[in-house]
């Protein structure tokens with residue numbers, strides 16, 4: 001069995017972020033420091049506009065803070081070269097967003113294996129692995145279909161399979177159930193929690209829904225640029 005980063009932490013250090021809106025400066029993150037541990041689950045809650053997505057993007061190094069660092073297992077994500085960062089993210093971090101961002105020109109199974117192919121894994125073994133994952137979520141009969149022909153809940157399950165394909169150390173999910181009805185939201189969250197357990201994956205999830213955020217071990221509130 002592959003032993004992967006069992007004790008990894010994702011560490012936010014003194015994150016500050018200001019946006020310029022017209023002639024106004026909007027301070028969104030005002031000194032956020034927190035250590036997220038792998039194998040734990042965290043919810044980030046806060047009113048709309050409080051900066052949850054901004055924080056998630058920075059934690060996933062999809063955006064840079066004005067001040068502060070994000071460390072992953074002592075690796076400073078903002079000091080990596082672009083290609084190193086992409087390789088790192090593909091292997092160690094999974095992302096799920098409110099809108100699934102599946103590639104509509106690729107079939108369901110092609111979307112799922114993409115992270116494995118980018119990593120350089122053999123296509124045949126990727127396809128076998130993806131088929132097994134699809135079977136688990138009752139979507140095997142859809143594997144050659146295109147994402148636009150799937151329901152919202154099915155699309156989101158596919159995007160989770162893609163996000164966890166390389167068994168990342170952390171899964172960052174920004175309103176992953178925001179577009180789903182209650183039943184689909186529950187099945188999406190249960191799927192995320194199942195993979196957390198299976199891969200010792202850290203989960204950081206933003207959600208407005210108490211049914212979702214109360215399932216996480218730690219609930220953190222983002223308010224006036226601080227996390228508490």
Ligand SMILES: Nc1ncnc2c1ncn2[C@@H]1O[C@H](COP(=O)(O)OP(=O)(O)OP(=O)(O)O)[C@@H](O)[C@H]1O
Nearest residue numbers: 019020021028046047048049050051052053054055
């Ligand atoms: N690229 C940008 N340029 C200017 N302002 C931005 C930018 N991105 C976000 N903001 C502003 O920063 C604030 C925080 O936005 P963010 O999207 O992080 O909030 P949020 O907590 O995720 O909200 P929601 O719950 O609605 O998703 C908002 O006031 C938003 O208008």
Ligand SMILES: [Mg+2]
Nearest residue numbers: 052053054174
């Ligand atoms: Mg948001």
